[in-house]
Amino acid sequence: MLVKPAPTLRSRAISVLQTLQNHSATCPCHACTSPTPYPFASLLTARKLAVTAPIEKEYAFEMAASNIRYGNGVTREVGMDFKNLGVKKVAVFTDNNILNLAPIKNAIAALESEGIHYEIYSKVRVEPKDTSVKDAIAWARKVTPEAYLAVGGGSVMDTCKIASLYEAYPEAEFLEFVNAPIGKGRPVDRKLKPLIAVPTTAGTGSETTGTAIFDLVSHKAKTGIAHRALKPLLGIVDPLNTSSMPSQVKSSSGLDVLCHSLESWTAIPYSERVPRPTNPILRPAYQGANPISDIFSFEALRLTVKYLPRSVRDPDDAEAQEKMLLAATLAGVGFGNAGVHLCHGLSYPISGMNKTYKHAGYKVDHPIIPHGVSVAVTAPQVFRFTGPTNPDRHLAAAEVFGVDIANAKAENAGEILGDAIAEFLVKLGDQPRGISDLGFTKADIPALVEGTLPQARVLMLAPNFQKDDDQKREDLARILESSLVY
Known part of the structure; x- marks a missing residue:
């Protein structure tokens, strides 16, 4: 009767490494699963690394920002922008404080002058909560516009970004794209509809970024979604729009x-x-x-x-x-x-x-x-x-x-x-x-x-x-x- 020799320390290490190589690994930075990036080509490498793979540092960076148009009065051009895109139906996001002020009136006049059909969502909450964001998502999924226009501060622009994202993923649960570890941090792999952002406050810079922030009530803390795909196509930076800020x-x-x-x-x-x-x-x-x-x-x-x-x-x-x-x-x-x-x-x-x-x-x-x-x-x-x-x-x-x-x-x-x-x-x-x-x-x-x-x-x-x-x-x-x- 042949007796199988007991596994050596070397053979056990190789077995562990092979197991790691054949299974997915969770990326602690992005909280998503992907094949482990550390191939082990030889027994020499396996012995050298024992059972711990090196964590490689980043070696590159990317720059992403919206197109920016800056100047007094450029809000009046937004209707032409949508016409140039071939857009006929726009979802306009704002809040009740901005609704009767010059920035939104000028933006709407610009749409009307070019025959752009629009519907307005003005229920954006200043410092949005998940409940208010979910309401905006439901509205966007019902309206299904061809493009989005956000006129307001960071709360308006962020809410609009999130509504646009989830309208493109009607099957997605709310935490699907929310930043890990609170949410699943799923990457955005679909093309979103064009979004033009018109800031009315000089603060968030949300007209340039793919970031959107809100309060997650259950956690008593803010969180958000961050992905380059969320950044507006164009930021209309019109200094006249900030003149009414207290x-x-x-x-x-x-x-x-x-x-x-x-x-x-x-x-x-x-x-x-x-x-x-x-x-x-x-x-x-x-x-x-x-x-x-x-x-x-x-x-x-x-x-x-x-x-x-x-x-x-x-x-x-x-x-x-x-x-x-x-x-x-x-x-x-x-x-x-x-x-x-x-x-x-x-x-x-x-x-x-x-x-x-x-x-x-x-x-x-x-x-x-x-x-x-x-x-x-x-x-x-x-x-x-x-x-x-x-x-x-x-x-x-x-x-x-x-x-x-x-x-x-x-x-x-x-x-x-x-x-x-x-x-x-x-x-x-x-x-x-x-x-x-x-x-x-x-x-x-x-x-x-x-x-x-x-x-x-x-x-x-x-x-x-x-x-x-x-x-x-x-x-x-x-x-x-x-x-x-x-």
């Missing part, structure tokens, strides 16, 4: 631009992001700092620091209003490809867990922490935390705020930038001086931390944050505790 709206919208530019400027380099995608379709929209995004982000920061205070103080300062809208668009191109990190990751549970705070200047019937407020309120402490990772970039940003960095020490870069941001916020006025002004206490910090951790899409780009979950919890708790009052 000063508080200008302020909070501008703070979103400020954090977009700072976060994308200081995000980890694209070449440090892991793992490398196995297929270009899996390369995320948020890729990390890169040489092209850097140009857009830094110029947006410079314009915001210079012109936001002027635009808030003087509604008749036409130059400041125009420059802030330009800054928002530039920042959109920058962060739409580089991404944002901790300020935005923390902002999502801050907004989602709001119970009673209602920011001045917003004509809504529900509590609201505007997105720009929720991202800026932790910014001083966030950049104190990230400073050690790239002192040069943090000092360069501080210099934009007017800080003399000639004799600054690298180890103080985070403190210097954090102090500069705090001073800027205080001088801007009408801003909460920390999350305690939003109604949060130290007892809320654990829940805010747990609401931040699932924001993997942005946290993976945070400098000084490539750690295990326990350490991440400790870091987030420290940032939030220091942000109770700044």
Whole structure:
């Protein structure tokens, strides 16, 4: 009788590797399944790697942004744009605040002048929730337009993007495309209908990006969908459309631009992001700092620091209003490809867990922490935390705020930038001086931390944050505790 020899350590390792090679692997960055990209060609390789395959870093970045048309009065061209596309039926998205104002009236007049049939959806919620987004999806699936027109702020543009996406996938469940790990993070593999976006606030930059954000009520946090296919075909950037913004709206919208530019400027380099995608379709929209995004982000920061205070103080300062809208668009191109990190990751549970705070200047019937407020309120402490990772970039940003960095020490870069941001916020006025002004206490910090951790899409780009979950919890708790009052 022959006795089968016991398997050696070498043979067991080879068996494990063969098993790995023959099964799909889950990509932690994109949360989708794909064949494992690590072939094992020889026993020598198998022995060298033991049973752990190397995680390859990214080696490329892509730039994607909407076509942009900028100028006073260009809203009147939108009817011609749809006619040039051969479109005869358009779904128009706006909100009840914009419905009776000049931007939507001018856009509708432009459609009518070219004989474009349209239907209007004006039930967009400012700071959308999943319930309001689902209502918009149902409406779009019923109307089945040939194209979309979004006239409004980020909430309108984001809601329109999502409605357009799910109208193209009538069979899809709601979490199908939502960012992982909250949703399934399914890539978009169908062509969406043309979308033209007309921003009426100088803040989100949503007219340039494939990102759409909403509150997921069940998780008490914001999440969203990010894919290049969602970006508008054209962004109509008309400074005349922002003239009716109340000063508080200008302020909070501008703070979103400020954090977009700072976060994308200081995000980890694209070449440090892991793992490398196995297929270009899996390369995320948020890729990390890169040489092209850097140009857009830094110029947006410079314009915001210079012109936001002027635009808030003087509604008749036409130059400041125009420059802030330009800054928002530039920042959109920058962060739409580089991404944002901790300020935005923390902002999502801050907004989602709001119970009673209602920011001045917003004509809504529900509590609201505007997105720009929720991202800026932790910014001083966030950049104190990230400073050690790239002192040069943090000092360069501080210099934009007017800080003399000639004799600054690298180890103080985070403190210097954090102090500069705090001073800027205080001088801007009408801003909460920390999350305690939003109604949060130290007892809320654990829940805010747990609401931040699932924001993997942005946290993976945070400098000084490539750690295990326990350490991440400790870091987030420290940032939030220091942000109770700044």
